[in-house]
Amino acid sequence: xxxxxxxxxxxxxxxxxxxxxxxxxxxxxxxxxxxxxxxxxxxxxxxxxxxxxxxxxxxxxxxxxxxxxxxxxxxxxxxxxxxxxxxxxxxxxxxxxxxxxxxxxxxxxxxxxxxxxxxxxxxxxxxxxxxxxxxxxxxxxxxxxxxxxxxxxxxxxxxxxxxxxxxxxxxxxxxxxxxxxxxxxxxxxxxxxxxxx
Ligand SMILES: [Zn+2]
Numbered sequence: 001x002x003x004x005x006x007x008x009x010x011x012x013x014x015x016x017x018x019x020x021x022x023x024x025x026x027x028x029x030x031x032x033x034x035x036x037x038x039x040x041x042x043x044x045x046x047x048x049x050x051x052x053x054x055x056x057x058x059x060x061x062x063x064x065x066x067x068x069x070x071x072x073x074x075x076x077x078x079x080x081x082x083x084x085x086x087x088x089x090x091x092x093x094x095x096x097x098x099x100x101x102x103x104x105x106x107x108x109x110x111x112x113x114x115x116x117x118x119x120x121x122x123x124x125x126x127x128x129x130x131x132x133x134x135x136x137x138x139x140x141x142x143x144x145x146x147x148x149x150x151x152x153x154x155x156x157x158x159x160x161x162x163x164x165x166x167x168x169x170x171x172x173x174x175x176x177x178x179x180x181x182x183x184x185x186x187x188x189x190x191x192x193x194x195x196x197x
Contacts, residue, residue, distance in 0.1 A: 007031075014137050018179040025141045029069075032138055035129050036070045042190070043124045045094060048072075052094040053080045055123065058147030059098035062139050063126060089122035097123035100135060102171070103154045104128035105185045109167045110156045118189075119196055129186055 003012040003022035007030075012022030023031060040046055054063050054077040067077055077096065080088065089095040099107075104125050111118045127135065132148050139146040155164045174181040 013141075014134075016134075018183065029138060029141060032130065032134065033066065033069045036066050036127070039126065039129055040070060043094065043096075046124075050094065052077045052096060053085060053088050054078070054126070055085045055095060055097045056081055057098055058149055059100075059127065059135065061144050062135060062142070062146045063096070063098040065142055065144060066127075066138075086122060095123050096126040099125045099127055100132045100148060101128060101130055101182050101186060102132050102151060103149070105171055105182055105189075106151055106164075106168055107154045107156070108185070108189050109171065110154075110159050110164065113163065113167065114156075114158050116158065117196075119193070129183065131182065 003015060004010065005012045005024035005027050006021040007027040008024060010024040010027075013025055014028050015022045046052060048071040054060065054067070056079050060079055064077070064079070080095070085095045085097075108118060130138075135146060135148060151168055152164075155161070159167075171182070171185070174185075178184070
């Protein structure tokens, strides 16, 4: 069955299972920009006028395009390598690290499992509320090349591979039983952060 866009009624091109809604290209991108703005508002000290940096990775071009949309072209971040980003972050500059919901959740669960404090992180995650498949679709619609790193790339040194694999299986099984599970995890982590702030 051909679905119609939830917002405008045009033929839909992407289906979001977690809300049981389908969207056309332009409404889907608008939805993501809105979500990104919400994310950006939670980053302390970040305004469209502030100086900030974006780590170079497979999602850099997507990040730059989305930031441009979210900030309406008023400001552009500067892309930096991880080494330079570490230096800037330790000097107190805002450094954003393009990620995905899956990477972010997996990172947080590792800290949780080892009772380590997440607040010590130097980089601000960007796209922590974007599921991988949403990024892949958005890049396709925007004609941008993106490369989402494998989940293994977020494995922390303090966790064993077997524990890491168990955690990633646990998250996927949560998601299969409940389409909203990943967003639920992110909300819970945000709530924990607000208590610790
Ligand atoms: Zn639409």
